[in-house]
Amino acid sequence: MATRAKRRRVTRPVGGGDDADSVAGFLSWCRRVGLELSPKVAVSRRGTVAGYGMVARESVQPGELLFAVPRAALLSQYTCSISGLLERERGALQSPSGWVPLLLALLHELQAPSSRWSPYFALWPELGRLEHPMFCPKVRSLELYHQLVALVMAYSFQEPLEEEEDEKEPNPPLMVPAADILNHIANHNANLEYSPNCLRMVATQPILKGHEIFNTYGQMANWQLIHMYGFVEPYPDNTDDTADIQMVTVREAALQGTQTEADRQQLCERWDYLCKLEMVGEEGAFVIGREEVLTGEELAATLKVLCMPAEEFRELKDQDGWDDEREEDSLTITNIPQLKESWRRLLRDSVLLTLQAYATDLKTEQELLGNEEAYAGLSWREQQALQVRYGQKVILHRLLALTGGAGPVTHTRPGQELDSKLPFTDA
Incomplete structure (x- = not known):
């Protein structure tokens, strides 16, 4: 059975100007960098639960490849145009996890007029309209950096360590074009697989024509989703709540x-x-x-x-x-x-x-x-x-x-029915 959209449709502004031009530019960029999209899928804002997403043009069966992203197309501290500088200053950054180098890479590429990543950035959410709780207060200091922190938390990926590498530092985060377009639901129908040469998004459930393709951001309760990604799944859709x-x-x-x-x-x-x-x-x-x-x-x-x-x-x-x-x-x-x-x-x-x-x-x-x-x-x-x-x-x-509680709970003090002795002992 195909997975249906589980979140209410969200109409929030995204970056990049005209939708058709942004998608066409992104698809052209995908061809240049070797990012292969299945002809059965389409990048679109129509038929998705929030912003840009991916929709099935034709029905898809479990195990089918939806797209493959070559490692050279990943945006990270190692592939950005200031990778040499970041490597030379690695000690000064004091960031063994890799979060700070990635943020600096994004700060540079976003503001570089000729960045090779510009068509990819065109599909990003508008940074000034992120809905994470951290932006509820009106804070203006280091605004762009803070916005990028939220975006990296929401859209970056970290390649899992092999079992024998569990004691190592986690792999640094990176941006995965196409994969970060997919929206999340608990009952997702696609999953990202890692291989030496590329990252592959593979269907895990049947997906009917016209239905949205969903990845998972992990088993997350709604309070975690709102904190890290700025949205929740309405009850009762989030089975991980x-x-x-x-x-x-x-x-x-x-x-x-x-x-x-x-x-x-x-x-x-x-x-x-x-x-x-x-x-x-x-x-x-x-x-x-x-x-x-x-x-x-x-x-x-x-x-x-x-x-x-x-x-x-x-x-x-x-x-x-x-x-x-x-x-x-x-x-x-x-x-x-x-x-x-x-x-x-x-x-x-x-x-x-x-x-x-x-x-x-x-x-x-x-x-x-x-x-x-x-x-x-x-x-x-x-x-x-x-x-x-x-x-x-x-x-x-x-x-x-x-536990034996009865009926709707009102705001009365609990424990009024307890015995006068130490209340919870079996003696």
Whole structure:
């Protein structure tokens, strides 16, 4: 089954002047540099979810080559016209990752009247209209550099290391013409493959004539997409979406029901022990996906330690941790209803505290999303922020239901039903 466009159509200005002239110039440039486009695909702004994209002229089957980019056509610190200067000054740049050299290469090529990359730049988004959150404040210092940082974050590629090279520094980023035209959805239908001589975009699903070709930017939640790329996938399209429960929120949920200083000290001791095991941290978060707990081991260990009877905790400390085999390592979304009551209660109150951090509740945002006129009256950024919040809240409410929580959540203080003793222990 062909993949359909999953994001709402976005009409945002792009650079390069007249569309037909820009595309014709880019295609002519592709022929000159040996970038081979399949006759079954077309570069277009029609039929795409945002800006320029790639659309199937004819139906495409899995495994078919969509285009191939020779390595000589890649734009990087090694192929730009100031590659020699960047190499000589490599030490002064202090950039082992390669991000700074690429940014300097782009700064030079963008402003060079005779740059060989000019037809490629014509299809770039208009830099002054990028929608990343970093541009919400009106900051003018080093404006072009900042815009290029956002663009490189959004459109560059990094070739993966081979397994035997995992200990090396990551490969430097580079710009891949044609590949960076493709838009992203979670249910993508194409994938970029690396080979010694070229980079190949290959279909991974059947693509019907007239349908858009989508790459993937990785398994990314909506908050990551808006941060790095300036857009989100409306609910329920982003199957990679997640919601975070801050680790310190679980500590707060456990502490809020304590009655005595001794109880609070006991919980703090358990938290310190989890920190020592590197299961939790002051800046960390438990990550909950739509179908899995991405930090299942850490969450299970935290619930176990904070909820176990005092005697069991003393034994745990004395033996310096658990044995290697622990059934709690396999904590998943589906087994949450089978957790011990004390674990579910702690998790439920952690979810409630997390939901209280939002300014509005789920019902309010459901009504806004269901009101086409009201939704259309929001700015682009307000719409994207709403989609981020809504997707997170749906995940949190589902988690709440799995722990035994009932009905829509209102902003009341959680934990009012807890026992007067140390609330989450099994004793």
